[in-house]
Amino acid sequence: MLWVDKYRPHTLDQMTTVNTDIAQHLKRLVQDGDCPHLLFYGVGGAGKKTLALAVLREIFGAAVEKVKVEGKTWKLEQGERKIEVELTTMSSNYHVEMNPSDVGTKDRYVVQEVIKDMAKSRPIDAAGQQGYKVLLLNEVDRLSKEAQHGLRRTMEKYSSACRLILICTSVSKVLDAVRSRCLPVRVAAPSVETVEKLVMDVAQKEKLVMPPELAARLALHSERNMRRCLLSMEACRVQQYPFKADQPVQLCDWEAYVTQIANEILQEQTPKRLLQVRGRFYELIVNCIPPELIIKRLVRELNRKLDVELKHETARHAAYFEHRMNEGSKAIIHMEAFVANFMAVYKKYLISSFG
Amino acid sequence: MTSTSQPWVEKYRPRNINDVAHQEEVVRTLEKALETANMPHMLFYGPPGTGKTTCALAICRQLYGPELIKSRVLELNASDERGISVVRNKIKGFASTAVGQGAPGYPSPPYKILILDEADSMTNDAQSALRRTMETYSKVTRFFILCNYISRIIEPIASRCAKFRFKPLGHEVMGDRLKFIATAEGLTLGEGCYEACSTHSGGDMRKAITLLQSAARLFGTATITGKEITAVAGAVDEDQVAQVVALCKTNQVDGANRIIESILKDGFPGLQIITQFAERVVDDEGVSDAVKGKICARIAEADKALVDGADESLQLMAIVSTACVAMKA
Numbered sequence: 001m002l003w004v005d006k007y008r009p010h011t012l013d014q015m016t017t018v019n020t021d022i023a024q025h026l027k028r029l030v031q032d033g034d035c036p037h038l039l040f041y042g043v044g045g046a047g048k049k050t051l052a053l054a055v056l057r058e059i060f061g062a063a064v065e066k067v068k069v070e071g072k073t074w075k076l077e078q079g080e081r082k083i084e085v086e087l088t089t090m091s092s093n094y095h096v097e098m099n100p101s102d103v104g105t106k107d108r109y110v111v112q113e114v115i116k117d118m119a120k121s122r123p124i125d126a127a128g129q130q131g132y133k134v135l136l137l138n139e140v141d142r143l144s145k146e147a148q149h150g151l152r153r154t155m156e157k158y159s160s161a162c163r164l165i166l167i168c169t170s171v172s173k174v175l176d177a178v179r180s181r182c183l184p185v186r187v188a189a190p191s192v193e194t195v196e197k198l199v200m201d202v203a204q205k206e207k208l209v210m211p212p213e214l215a216a217r218l219a220l221h222s223e224r225n226m227r228r229c230l231l232s233m234e235a236c237r238v239q240q241y242p243f244k245a246d247q248p249v250q251l252c253d254w255e256a257y258v259t260q261i262a263n264e265i266l267q268e269q270t271p272k273r274l275l276q277v278r279g280r281f282y283e284l285i286v287n288c289i290p291p292e293l294i295i296k297r298l299v300r301e302l303n304r305k306l307d308v309e310l311k312h313e314t315a316r317h318a319a320y321f322e323h324r325m326n327e328g329s330k331a332i333i334h335m336e337a338f339v340a341n342f343m344a345v346y347k348k349y350l351i352s353s354f355g
Numbered sequence: 356m357t358s359t360s361q362p363w364v365e366k367y368r369p370r371n372i373n374d375v376a377h378q379e380e381v382v383r384t385l386e387k388a389l390e391t392a393n394m395p396h397m398l399f400y401g402p403p404g405t406g407k408t409t410c411a412l413a414i415c416r417q418l419y420g421p422e423l424i425k426s427r428v429l430e431l432n433a434s435d436e437r438g439i440s441v442v443r444n445k446i447k448g449f450a451s452t453a454v455g456q457g458a459p460g461y462p463s464p465p466y467k468i469l470i471l472d473e474a475d476s477m478t479n480d481a482q483s484a485l486r487r488t489m490e491t492y493s494k495v496t497r498f499f500i501l502c503n504y505i506s507r508i509i510e511p512i513a514s515r516c517a518k519f520r521f522k523p524l525g526h527e528v529m530g531d532r533l534k535f536i537a538t539a540e541g542l543t544l545g546e547g548c549y550e551a552c553s554t555h556s557g558g559d560m561r562k563a564i565t566l567l568q569s570a571a572r573l574f575g576t577a578t579i580t581g582k583e584i585t586a587v588a589g590a591v592d593e594d595q596v597a598q599v600v601a602l603c604k605t606n607q608v609d610g611a612n613r614i615i616e617s618i619l620k621d622g623f624p625g626l627q628i629i630t631q632f633a634e635r636v637v638d639d640e641g642v643s644d645a646v647k648g649k650i651c652a653r654i655a656e657a658d659k660a661l662v663d664g665a666d667e668s669l670q671l672m673a674i675v676s677t678a679c680v681a682m683k684a
Contacts, residue, residue, distance in 0.1 A: 029573065043620050181362075188621040296666060312608065312676035315672040316676055316677065320673075322665055326665050326666075327663055
C-alpha cells in the first residue's frame with residue numbers, strides 16, 4: 001500500500017496534524033444531528049477528500065467504507081431524444097460517490113437522476129440510521145452551468161432524503177446560487193512546517209531514520225501538497241536507503257521536461273526551435289499532462305530567469321493565451337502561440353539591450 | 356422537513372408585506388393594492404437579497420390565503436424550463452383559464468398571479484412571446500416579473516408594468532433583522548458581528564442570514580463574533596492584500612506573486628482576491644485616477660476570463676504585472 005493511503009486519517013478524531021480545527025468543527029456539526037450540504041474547496045493535496053470521507057464515517061460508522069465500484073448506465077428520455085449515459089460510481093449502502101464531469105455535457109441528467117433515485121430508495125427503517133443518503137460529487141467546478149442550475153433546485157427539493165458533499169478546487173467556478181445553499185468549508189493547504197512534521201511522523205511510523213534536512217527539502221519541494229510530499233518521500237526511499245541529508249528529491253518527469261523546454265526557449269529564438277518545442281509539447285500532451293499545468297509551469301520556469309520588465313510582459317501574455325486556450329478547442333495552437341510570442345518579445349528585448 | 360434543517364432564510368422569510376424591511380414605497384403601493392384588491396402588472400428589480408421574491412410571495416399569500424394560493428399563483432424561476440415553448444404552452448395555459456370562487460376571509464380578487472422569478476435569464480424571444488399574452492389575459496391574470504437587471508428585460512415588457520426598484524439594505528435595518536433572528540435562535544451576537552455581516556454581504560439580506568447560520572452551525576458556539584463571520588465568508592486577510600498592493604507600488608513582482616500564490620494555496624477563491632484587491636486599489640488615495648482606471652480595466656478582463664474558466668494564478672499574475680507597470684509610470 002502506498003504511504004499516502006496507508007497514513008490517510010480515516011476518522012475526524014485521527015486528524016491531529018492537519019486540518020484539526022476543521023475536523024473538530026465538522027464533528028460537532030455531525031453530532032448535532034443535522035448535517036447541511038457541505039462544500040469543500042481548496043487546492044490539491046490539502047485534504048478535502050480525506051475530510052469528506054471522514055465526515056461520512058462519522059455519520060454512518062465504519063460500514064461506509066465497504067464500497068463497491070460499478071459502471072452504471074442510465075437510459076433517459078428527454079422528449080423525443082433518448083440518451084444513454086455511462087459513469088463509474090463508487091457506492092456503499094449509505095453513499096454514492098462519482099465524478100459527474102466525466103460525462104461532459106450530459107452531466108446534468110446524471111446529477112438529477114441519481115439524486116432522484118436516492119430519494120426514491122430512501123431507507124425506511126430510520127432506527128439507528130440516518131434518514132438520508134449522501135451523494136459525494138467530485139470536481140464540481142468542472143460541472144457545466146446547466147448541471148449546476150439543475151443542482152440548485154434538486155438540492156432544495158430532495159434535501160430531506162439526500163445530502164450533498166461537494167468537492168472542488170476553484171470555488172469561483174461554482175455558481176453563487178449553489179454555494180449559498182451549502183456550508184462552505186475552506187481547506188487550506190498545510191504550511192511547509194506542517195508538511196515537514198508530517199514527513200517526520202510517517203518516517204517514525206515506518207521506522208526510518210529521516211535526516212531533518214531531507215525532510216525540510218521534501219516539504220519545500222512538495223509546494224504544500226501532502227499527497228505529493230508523501231509520494232516523493234516514498235520515491236526517495238526506493239531510490240536510496242538509509243537516507244542521506246543531501247539526497248536529491250526527484251521532480252516529476254514532466255516538470256523536469258518543462259524546465260528543459262524553458263531552457264531551450266531561452267537559448268535560441270528561431271522558427272526551427274519553435275518546431276522542436278512544439279514536438280515536446282505534443283510529447284507532454286500525449287502523456288496526459290493537462291495543458292494548463294504545462295503553461296503555468298513554463299511561465300514559472302521562464303520567470304525565474306527574466307528581468308522585471310519581461311516578467312510583466314510574459315505574465316500578461318500567458319494569461320491571455322491560457323484564457324484563449326480554454327475557450328478554443330485545440331490547446332497546442334495556443335501553447336505554440338504563447339511560445340512564439342514570448343520568443344519575439346525576448347529577442348526584441350535582447351537586441352535592444354545588447355545590440 | 357424538520358425545523359432545524361430548514362435554512363433560516365426560508366424560516367424567517369417575512370410572511371406579511373408589512374414586515375418587509377427597508378422598501379417603503381413598494382410596501383405602501385402593495386398595501387393600497389391589498390385594500391382595493393386591484394393592481395397593475397408589476398416589475399420588481401434590484402440586487403439579490405433585497406426582498407423581491409419575498410414581497411411577491413407575501414402579497415399573494417395575503418390576497419388569497421394559504422389554500423387558494425395553490426391554484427391561483429404560479430411561480431416559475433430560472434431552474435424551471437422557460438424557453439419559448441413554455442411561454443407558449445404553460446404560461447399561456449395558466450394565464451388564459453378563468454378564475455373560480457374566492458376564499459372567505461381574504462380579498463381574493465378575480466385574477467390569478469403569475470410570478471416570473473429571475474426573469475433576466477429568459478431569452479429575448481421568450482420575452483417577446485410574453486408581450487401579447489400579458490395584454491390579452493390581463494383581465495384574469497397579473498404578472499409579477501422579478502429580475503436583477505432591468506436592462507435585460509425588453510422594453511415592451513417593461514412598459515407594460517409598474518416598476519419598483521428594491522434598494523440594498525442599510526447596516527441598521529440589517530442589524531435589526533439579524534438581531535431578531537439571533538434572539539429567536541438563542542444566539543448571542545458578539546462584537547463586530549453586525550458590521551461583518553453587512554460588509555461581507557453588501558446589502559444582501561439573504562447572504563447575511565446565510566453567513567450567520569453557517570457560522571452558527573460550523574462553530575457551534577452560542578456567541579458569534581465578527582471574526583467567525585469573516586472566516587465563513589471566505590474573505591482574505593486584509594493585511595495580506597494590503598501587502599500585495601504595497602509590493603506592486605515598488606515593482607516587486609516576485610514578492611507580490613509569492614504572497615498571491617500562498618493566498619491561493621490557502622484555498623481562497625481567485626475572484627475573492629481580485630475583488631478585495633480592486634477595492635484596495637480604488638480606495639487608495641496615493642494612486643492617480645488614470646492608473647486606477649488602467650488597473651481596473653485589467654481586473655475586469657481577468658474577471659471575464661475567470662468566468663470563462665481560465666486559470667486563477669495566471670490571471671492574478673497578469674493583474675499584478677499590470678498594476679506594477681501602471682503604478683510605476
